[in-house]
Amino acid sequence: MESIGSLAVTPALERPELLAVPVAWALRELAGASDVGVAEIDPTLSDTAAFCEHYGIGMEQAANCIVLKAKNGGYAALVVLGSTRADVNGTARREVGARVSFAPMDEAVKETGMEYGAITPIGLPAAWPIFIDKAVADSPRIVIGSGLRASKLILPGTLLAPLPNARVIDDLSIHI
Secondary structure: OOOEOOEOOEEHHHOHHHOOHHHHHHHHHOOOHHHOEEEEOOHHHOOHHHHHHHHOOOOOOEEEEEEEEEOOOOEEEEEEEOOEEEOHHHHHHHHHOOOEEEOOHHHHHHHHOOOOOOOOOOOOOOOOOEEEEHHHHOOOOEEEEOOOOOEEEEEOHHHOOOOOOEEEEOOOEEEO
């Protein structure tokens, strides 16, 4: 696998210890999983800005998965580039069909089986809607959480659109 920034990338399925359990299970079923790499990182540098600066990754190459909780109690996920901000009160609220807010950390961790700050759309509960910003889906290669703060996934953005309940949205983010 080709490296990105200063990350040494290996095929994700060859390093299941670097993946949260739901991510490893989902990858085994994902068409195109052979195109997914994983890189071990310093877990204290998992947050997007610190990660990008330390490993030489552009913020436009990094993606964030944000867990929202609807006022009706359901959950949804948004996937946006690190160089943008999710339009939570506009597009996300409209797509979910209810008022939404960021899910509390303990709930997000419990519901996903992933570490906070490393949640990824691959392996989320199948019933959750996943809204993917078009810029992410169009990216030839993105870096996103692996479910564990000690690693990141590297994959083509196109692999996210076929996930269960995923939809690509044109105006999900605002450039910052």
